[in-house]
Amino acid sequence: MRTTRQRQVILEELRKVTSHPTADEVYEMVRKRLPHISLGTVYRNLELLSAAGEIQTLGLAGTQKRFDGNPANHYHARCLKCGRVIDLDLPVKALNGLEDAVAETSGFKVVGHRLKFLGLCPRCQKEEQKQDR
Amino acid sequence: MRTTRQRQVILEELRKVTSHPTADEVYEMVRKRLPHISLGTVYRNLELLSAAGEIQTLGLAGTQKRFDGNPANHYHARCLKCGRVIDLDLPVKALNGLEDAVAETSGFKVVGHRLKFLGLCPRCQKEEQKQDR
């Protein structure tokens, strides 16, 4: 995999944020520095970087994929109202016992798991309170 | 929500299987009994039944949504090779402690979580062994 300016900037910009942007959001971010980059290049590099383990592709909800500049396994919480996705710092190993249990009962060779929490973010909770009054 | 023959058959067929079919797979299943049903009707009813809590919509992987005739919260394991999705019967309450921890540390009002395991199904493990020889 060659080191192109486009690939480099995509990775840099994605690692700057914790907002789990969609491909077109990454495109807008990168365009500030590389105004001539094409959307296809963004898609292709997000795919390649993900396959290379440099970033993560998240299928959190909605129609668009979201991308995470943090390649380490970690958990997320998604707000059901505004769609915001935040990082959690729960220890991943809390689930390792469960992985073993799944392997035993299902016969699967388990290589990992994905866990996300759903709810209302602090901001949207405040909004709800306003409406209740 | 009116009880139409189409809606009824879609729900019945989906509850017959544990295979988590895609919309077009449901379409094929239902067409055996209602040859004139349209794909749009299948999509619309899967959406409505899901919103009504009669079934679940799963965003497991790939481009297509999958549907689950079992509306109760339960976990899944997906095979990375063949895509098969099986049900697990882990107790959901094993994660309730984690939900509380997430609520405290993130400020989210947590209303649920989604957990899936990734790995190789028994059948695909056998295939791998063949290749190793």
Next chain:
DNA sequence: ACAATAATAGTAATGATTACTATAAAGAAT
């Protein structure tokens, strides 16, 4: 600098899902 080849920009194609609309069916009222 040169050659080999991987990557890009721009554009077209794909494919799952959603929207639209005239017709039909369901359920309530009579």
Next chain:
DNA sequence: ATTCTTTATAGTAATCATTACTATTATTGT
């Protein structure tokens, strides 16, 4: 049972995220 109101359907068109294609450009090893 008949009529009426409203929701749902079939068939089709439109949408939109993503992928594929291709001529040109950039990277990297020599």
